[in-house]
Amino acid sequence: DFVMTQSPDSLPVSLGERATITCKSSQSVLYSSHNKNYLAWYQQKPGQPPKLLIYWASTRESGVPDRFSGSGSGTDFTLTISSLQAEDVAIYYCQQYYSNPYTFGQGTKLEIK
Amino acid sequence: QVQLQESGPGLVKPSETLSLTCNVSGGSITSFYWSWIRQPPGKRLEWIGYIYYTGSTKYNPSLKSRVTISVDTSKNQFSLTLTSVTTADTAVYYCARGGAAGDHWGQGTLVTVSS
Numbered sequence: 001d002f003v004m005t006q007s008p009d010s011l012p013v014s015l016g017e018r019a020t021i022t023c024k025s026s027q028s029v030l031y032s033s034h035n036k037n038y039l040a041w042y043q044q045k046p047g048q049p050p051k052l053l054i055y056w057a058s059t060r061e062s063g064v065p066d067r068f069s070g071s072g073s074g075t076d077f078t079l080t081i082s083s084l085q086a087e088d089v090a091i092y093y094c095q096q097y098y099s100n101p102y103t104f105g106q107g108t109k110l111e112i113k
Numbered sequence: 114q115v116q117l118q119e120s121g122p123g124l125v126k127p128s129e130t131l132s133l134t135c136n137v138s139g140g141s142i143t144s145f146y147w148s149w150i151r152q153p154p155g156k157r158l159e160w161i162g163y164i165y166y167t168g169s170t171k172y173n174p175s176l177k178s179r180v181t182i183s184v185d186t187s188k189n190q191f192s193l194t195l196t197s198v199t200t201a202d203t204a205v206y207y208c209a210r211g212g213a214a215g216d217h218w219g220q221g222t223l224v225t226v227s228s
Contacts, residue, residue: 101174
């Protein structure tokens with residue numbers, strides 16, 4: 001199985017500051033013939049289901065604020081929130097959908113400093 | 114706006130069968146993939162499998178021997194069956210639209226396996 005490892009586990013950030021979460025896959029999730037990275041990012045708030053933010057590693061889902069961006073390729077990926085808002089407090093997960101079983105990272109808890 | 118809602122028993126006895134249904138409203142179940150994902154307490158999300166509206170499926174190999182996902186297009190719903198459950202199957206179970214990255218999710222339902 002592809003092992004997805006996120007860092008850090010917990011991230012305190014001041015309002016208005018940049019937040020950066022990394023996700024590392026044990027194997028490449030780049031499908032070279034398509035030139036696509038099979039990686040998604042989700043946001044989960046307490047008592048709610050995960051919400052898709054980013055797919056194909058860098059494509060923002062419709063309706064997601066542009067302060068959220070995804071980057072990276074192969075095995076190393078980053079989710080960046082350019083200016084943290086109070087409503088961004090949540091747990092963030094990465095997920096690879098390159099290989100069955102599709103696996104998730106352990107989550108990064110983003111909080112206000 | 115597509116909405117998904119899981120339903121089924123919240124308590125299942127060990128060795129018995131867990132059955133959940135996901136009702137899809139606000140859109141047709143046809144032309145999409147539909148998934149089940151679960152989250153055990155304090156653990157990461159686990160993808161269970163998906164079904165295409167035509168009935169073709171893909172399952173997590175670790176669960177494949179116990180899992181069946183089916184679809185009923187006439188009722189606009191799809192279902193999960195997990196046999197021979199143990200306490201390790203205790204989790205919040207989510208249904209979602211999409212075979213890989215889910216773009217719409219149900220609220221989730223807690224299923225506890227206990228005698």
